[in-house]
Amino acid sequence: MTTVHLFNTNHEIYWGLLIAVYFYYTGMSAGSFILTSLGTVFGIEKYKKVSKVGVLMAIVLLLFAPLHLLFDLEQPSRALNLFLHVNPSSAMSWGVYLLVLYPICLLIYAWYMFRQDFVNNMNGSGFKAGLYRFLLFGKTDMSAAAKENDKKKSKFFGTLGVPLALAVHGYTGFILGNVQARAIWHTPLMPIIFLMSAMVSGTGLFIIVLLLVEKFKFGKVSDDIKSLIPDIANLMKWFIVIDGALMIIYFIVLWYSSEAGYAAAYYLLHGDAWSFLGLENGLGMLLPLLILLSKKARQSIPAVVVASVLTIIGVLAMRINLVIGGQELPLTGSKMLEYVVSGHDLTIVIGLAVATTVVLSFLYAVLPMNRPGAQVKLTSQATKGVAQ
Amino acid sequence: MGKRYAMVIDLRKCVGCHACQVACKSENNVPLGVFRNWVDELETGKFPTVSRQRLPRLCNHCKNPSCLNVCPVKATYQLEDGTVLIDYDRCIGCKYCIAACPYDARFINPVRKTAEKCTYCHERLEAGLQPACVNTCISGARVFGDLNDPTSEVFKLVATQPVNVSKPETNNRPQTYYIGADDKALRPNLLNIVGGEK
Structure with missing residues (x-):
């Protein structure tokens, strides 16, 4: 039986690209941090040499992520209210504290990891040496006890960072999962799906x-x-396998759930197919999985880079499909809601992406990125610099 | 027992004049393009076997409002009498309440830049008046009152008439009771919209 709405008011999609991209950034921050904490926290020696790269990436991504939210607020000047008035039943209210604690924890963790390198390179008159001296805050002790303390503290804050990373991205899953009005979001799998796709895209980036x-x-x-x-x-291969399995479970249960759930699943397969099947799961999940299944491809850097780029695109598509696609299905009325990204939102997303890249490149350029196994290379580079 | 405000909308009496929609706009100074209260008009069936239906919609002032649960700054609050209100000076405009409301009752006021919705004309109630939409309804289809008072008109209607609410499967427990509403009108016919009808 068809129902035609002759008159109804228009409803908008209020959560757009900025929210999807926010989820995307926190995900990649949590993913890259958890991956690189394998060295410091879990003692897997070979990952220690990449811990510094990972922690800086996690920090910068997480500092820029909430800016998307701030720009999305209708009343950004009232953002302080988030700290003054807490609502324990709101997942968004939990996130406010996680979004503060997590980067602080990561900054302390990074400081202990970088401290000895700051001390080693602080003598000089250049900008870098000055920066290192400032960042040391006078803690230049290089005794064995101090070094041991660095190791202990970085392990402590790194270990604390892992549950915080899980929470800071898991909570975003609750933001959508707690909304019972929308069948496409309302699943207990949502936080885990978000975490696993975060591991995939975090590793890729x-x-x-x-x-x-x-x-x-x-x-x-x-x-x-x-x-x-x-x-x-x-590792990325296995992350994709788990993420894919979760997506399949999610989709099957959605298909056999309420009418709204079935309609959402049907929409994902038909109306939204190019983005859901094509971009998110075909190009972004199946193809990189097929690449990474081959041992030969895993040993080839170009092949791994291609797979990484594909996962990064796929997870962005997944965030957009869930956040925006989830609101396209109407709650009242008889037509799909349409989302058109505004120039304002697009400008902010691009601007923040550029700013993130610039800040991250700057940090990698000025901070001592030497690592176990590459010390020699760095000194030879340094002497070359002096000779020139 | 305290008061529990509720609204009964008797669709057998509704003529579809949209006066409630206009009165609400005028009373609450609601900007162009957005509505606190609106009348959905639908046609079901296939010519010549069709029926026309009207469905006035407003905030359901739920017993367990999703919007209140998700507000990160507690700008949405509920009075003892069940009225769900928004503190416009506290709302940060995150729009989570809009995404969480199953009834599309909320919107962003483009002038005030905060979330907004029906308040049961709170200031009129305080002055001892009825909400503007009830006051203006030409056929008496809208009845407003205290559901905890057995002598009130809403109590009598809910007790004696077959009533239904919109989307009872949610845990919101909405407090707008419709008499004679078709379930086809109370929720979107999603399979019709996205396809997938077997």
């Missing part, structure tokens, strides 16, 4: 950033990094 840092900081990708890439690629 991390591989690319790591290779860029190696290339521009050390001149070439050294052998120890080359030998680490297949390991990370192998």
